[in-house]
Amino acid sequence: MLVYDNYGKFIQAASAASALREASAAMRTRCDALRESALRAKALSERTQERLSARREVVEQLRGVRGLIGKLSASLRSAPALEALANASAATATEGEDARTTIAEYVEAKEVLDALGAEGSDAIAFVRAKKRCDAAMEKIVAVLKARARASAIGGDEDDGASKSAFGMSDEVCLELLSALKVSQDELVDDFLMSRKKKLDDAIEASRKSFAELASTPVSERNLKDFMSALNQSFLGEFSNASEAFKKLFSNVNSARNALVKFTKDAFGEYFAFIREIYAPHVDKTDMIAASSSADLLNPKQLMCAMGTMAADLASVHRSVPEAALGDRAVETIERAVRSRVGAAFMCLERDLVRELDATYVAAKAVSAAAANRASGADAATSKSLLHRFIALSDTLLTSVQTLLSDVESLMDERPILISSWREEFAYAVRGHFASLIHALVSRLIVGSPIAPNPAPNPTPLRTPLAVAVDEARESSSKTPPPPSFLLVCARMCAFLHTSATKHIADALTKMFPASSAMGGSFSLDETRAMCESASHVLLMWYVEQSAQRISFMIRKSLTAVDWSKAREPREVRPLADYIADDLATIENECAQVLDVGEIDSGDGSTSFVADGAFTPVRSTQSSVMCAVIKRAVKSYVECVRCQTFHTKFAFQQVSLDVRYLAERVLFRFMPSGQFESDVYERRAIEILLKELRSACELRACDPTPMDKAVGDRILEKI
Incomplete structure (x- = not known):
């Protein structure tokens, strides 16, 4: 289915x-x-x-011959065209585009003309054409170069050269010169030279403007406005020159390098002028020539001006970064700030030198008044040393506070300007303060036979204090400083140890916490140790000078007498009165400068008694007076041990003098017992007086003592 x-x-x-x-x-x-x-x-x-x-x-050769035939035809035709262009007048000059085409055709045919029209060539036609073209091109190049030079030097200004440039613009002229392989280095140099002159003129105009501004007080000068005006003229001119240069020579290979070199040279003058205005002390070899405190630039205005400069230079730095203008601006700002700080320290040192000189003059007046024993002079100079010490210490603290305020203003006004070198700035300020303290201590200890430990290490620069140290050393080699001046210097060193250096260190730590944690040249512990040692050295020098002066009188008093012919004593010799006058002068000087204070007795009575006349001296009135008395009595002991008292009258005369000295003279200057250490000082002096009496007995041939009643009557008459 x-x-x-x-x-x-x-x-x-x-x-x-x-x-x-x-x-x-x-x-x-x-x-x-x-x-x-x-x-x-x-x-x-x-x-x-x-x-x-x-x-x-054969076919390919035929094809090349066809192209060559075209080039040869163009080469032969270029000669009449170039001649017509070179011979054209300004009124009938070819239009710019046609002239450009003609020159461009010559550039294309130039290779053929150079190859076939060289000397010895069989091409007669090409030889003739080359000669005609070269002659015409020389004229055309001259016109193009003239136009380019006129444009480079004159800027946008029009002159005759612009009318004969075949109707071409500046850019086309330079383009054709480049195509013709004509060197433009000369044009570049002419352009930069002309613009450099304009920049120099701008700086010169600003310099004249500042000269007018300098006649006004420093407080009324507006440094920021002056910097703005300078930048407006100089940087504006440079910007115009830079833009024109890039527009004209953009196709020149070496133009960039030339522009960079031009920028560096031009701004070298610019930064040098700024340093001249805002950092006038940075290049000075003699630091003493720095301005006074009244001429110092306001720190806030200075930093505002530096900030204006840095902001205005930013665009130029971006335009020509190879010139590294940013780094040079930072360097200029750093030098200006360092110059301002250095000048402030110079002014501080000058103020201290002025006060030290005034103190020296006052000390000489005190010494002269003491030598003349004129009551009027004593009254007039009773507090002059204290006033000079107060003035000196106040000058130091006030000037330091002002300087620290200036430093803080320099940091806080434009912090970004010093952010890259803030640590170096902190170290520089701390170093300045360290040098200041060392130089001041060096001036205070000039002439001292013993150097403190640690010894001061001042700066090797030629600062006011350094110059003062050299002058004081030369002067002290001829005339030692007055003892009262040493006392003021010792108190000043003690003030530096206890107060001034700690105040400065705390202020620096607060201002520069980072640099303090990292270390620095200002070490508080070392500086205080140096000041403390210098104070002790000066006190010891003052004590030794005073004691030597009394010892000299004691020695002369004992050696000037023929003790073998001594008569029965009827009065006390003048020696004790001389000692009293000298001790009164010392007491007056110490009372003006030193505090009463508490003496650190160290290990207690053992040290005072065992060391006798040579226990440590503290910066107090009581300690200095006791040190001088102990040395004077000890000197008396040694002078007595060098004598021989042949008769009992000689022994009685010396004993009477010693009794008067102990009971009537030294008693007035002995410690009052207000302090615990006074007990040990009195005990040491009493031991020395006992030693003196014992020496008198040992050196006497007949130690028959004077009747006590007779001695009392003699002393009561005084």
Whole structure:
């Protein structure tokens, strides 16, 4: 049933298969025919290739000759066109585009002319054409260079050269010169030289403006406005020059290097002028020539001006980063800040030198009044040493406070300007203060035979205090300083030890906490130890000088008498009165400068008694007076031991003098007993007086004492 039902379909399928078989056979027959045709065409092509291969080189040469003929024709035609262009007047000049086309055609034909028209060439026509083209091109290049030079030097100003530039713009002239391979280095140099002159003129005008501004007080000067005016003229001129340069010489290979060099040179003058105005002391070899405190620039205005400079230079730095203007600006700011701080320290040192000189003069007056024993002079100078010490210490503290305020203003006004070198700035300020203290101590101890330990190490620079030290050393070698001046210097060193250095160190620690934690050149412990040692050295020097002066009188008094001819004593010799006057002078000087104070007795009575006359001296009135008395009595003892008292009258005279000295003279200057250490001092003096009496007895041939009643009557008459 299935076969019967689909029988029609089977018949159609059989018919379609038979038709497909017949079509396939016909297609195979056609493909065979086409294969035979392709084989015949291949054979024909191979035979043709074989025939043409021998003639291919000739065909290609003919093709090149055709192009060369075109170039030769253009080369020969360029000579008349160039001559016409070179000889054209300004009124009948070719239009700019035509002139540009003519020169461009010559550039294309130049290679052929150079190859075929060289000297010795057989192509006579090309030789003549090359000579005509070269002569005409020399004129055209001269016109183009004149136009470019006039544009470079004169900027946008128009002159005669612009009218004879064949109607072409500056850019086209420079483009054609570049195409003609004409060197533009000369044009670049002319351009930069002309613009450098304009920048120099801008700085010179600003310098004249500042000269007028300098006649006004420093407090009335507006440094920020002056910096703004300077930048407006100088940086504006530089920006115009930079833009014009980039526009004119953008295709010149060496132009960038020339622009960078020009920028460095121009801003070298700019930064030098800024340092001249805002950092006038940084290049001075003689630091004494720094401005006075009244001429110092206001720190806030200075930092405002430096901030204005840095902000205005930012755009120029981005335009020419190779010139490193940012780094040079930071360097200039650093030098200006350092100059301001250095000048402030110079002013501080000058103030201290002035006060020290005044103190020296006052000390000489005190010494002269004491030598003359003039009551009026004593009254006039009774407090002069105290006044000078107060003035000296007040000058130091006030000037230091002002200087620290200036330093704080320099840091706080524009903190970003010193952020990159803040630590170096902190070390510099601390170093300045360390040098100041060392230089001041060096001046105070000038002439001292003993150096403090640790010894001061002042800066080798020629600062006011350094100069004062040299002058004082030269003067002290001829005339020793007055003893009262040593006393003021000792008190000043003690003040530095107890108050001033700690105040400065605390202020620096508060101002620069990081640098303090990392260390620095200002060491509080070492500085205080140096000041304390210097104070002790000066006190010892004062005590030794005073004691030596009394000892000299004692020695002369004993050696000037022929004790073998001594008579019965009727009065006390003047020696004790001389000692009393000298001790009164010492007491007056000490009372002006030193505090009464409490003496640190150390280990107690043992140290005072055992050391006798050479116990440590403290910075108090009582300690200094006792030290001088003990040394004087000890000197008296040694002078007595060098004498021989042949008669009882000689022994009685010396004994009477010693009694008067102990009971009437030294009693007035003995410690009052207000402090615990006074007991040990009195005991030491009494021991020395006992030693003196014992020495008198030992050196007497007849130690018969004077009747006590007779001695009392003699002393009562005085």
